Amino acid sequence: MTSGSNDRYLTFALGKGRLANKTLSLLEQMGITCEEMKDKASRKLIFVNEELKLKFFLAKGSDVPTYVEYGAADIGVIGKDTILEENRRVYEVLDLGFGKCRMCVCGPESARELLQHHEMIRVASKYPNIAKDYFYNKKHQTVDIIKLNGSVELGPIVGLSDVIVDIVETGSTLKENGLVVLEEICPLSARMIVNQVSMQMESERIKHLIYSLRELCAKEATV
Numbered sequence: 001m002t003s004g005s006n007d008r009y010l011t012f013a014l015g016k017g018r019l020a021n022k023t024l025s026l027l028e029q030m031g032i033t034c035e036e037m038k039d040k041a042s043r044k045l046i047f048v049n050e051e052l053k054l055k056f057f058l059a060k061g062s063d064v065p066t067y068v069e070y071g072a073a074d075i076g077v078i079g080k081d082t083i084l085e086e087n088r089r090v091y092e093v094l095d096l097g098f099g100k101c102r103m104c105v106c107g108p109e110s111a112r113e114l115l116q117h118h119e120m121i122r123v124a125s126k127y128p129n130i131a132k133d134y135f136y137n138k139k140h141q142t143v144d145i146i147k148l149n150g151s152v153e154l155g156p157i158v159g160l161s162d163v164i165v166d167i168v169e170t171g172s173t174l175k176e177n178g179l180v181v182l183e184e185i186c187p188l189s190a191r192m193i194v195n196q197v198s199m200q201m202e203s204e205r206i207k208h209l210i211y212s213l214r215e216l217c218a219k220e221a222t223v
């Protein structure tokens with residue numbers, strides 16, 4: 001394979017849902033389209049733009065860093081939460097600036113005290129690695145982490161856990177369930193990731209893509 005060869009396809013793995021839709025609309029503004037993908041009735045998993053030598057596939061969000069690490073995709077677009085949780089060997093090259101939210105420790109107001117005295121508490125989360133890193137390495141608090149797969153806010157409500165580590169976007173899920181943000185772990189947004197070998201082999205095409213997307217995102221941010 002030669003560097004920058006034109007006959008090699010560049011493959012994008014996109015996390016299914018809002019992130020993929022927003023990414024496709026950004027790419028469209030850059031003249032990168034994939035008509036096939038717009039057919040909602042289609043059950044196809046992989047789409048090709050023959051002219052631009054691009055392939056796209058939609059994957060479960062948490063699998064996107066895996067596809068990119070192993071080179072099954074050259075490029076991925078995924079939330080910073082997934083990057084932190086999966087901790088794969090990929091390059092994070094661009095903050096796309098959309099999908100902004102925060103990773104937080106949340107719970108009932110009464111749990112605030114439990115976070116201040118290094119007590120042994122139960123933490124429910126879809127993000128056990130992020131929760132572990134925060135409590136063990138940053139707060140030096142030993143906690144019991146319970147992995148859940150969704151509707152994590154239920155944890156403190158039904159007595160499964162004292163607090164949760166979860167994404168807060170508008171805050172309405174917390175509010176409607178009588179919970180509050182107790183501590184903020186980090187800000188999150190959509191990021192572009194690149195396979196480490198592809199970054200060397202296809203450096204020109206990928207860098208061009210990064211620069212164009214960066215410009216477009218900066219323009220969108222000022223609108």
Ligand code: PRP
Binds near residue numbers: 168170171
């Ligand atoms: C996410 C997150 C919170 C909610 C936060 O859940 O886990 O539950 O969104 O958004 P808000 O601050 O705007 O209310 P998601 O919709 O992904 O579903 P899940 O419960 O299956 O995780």
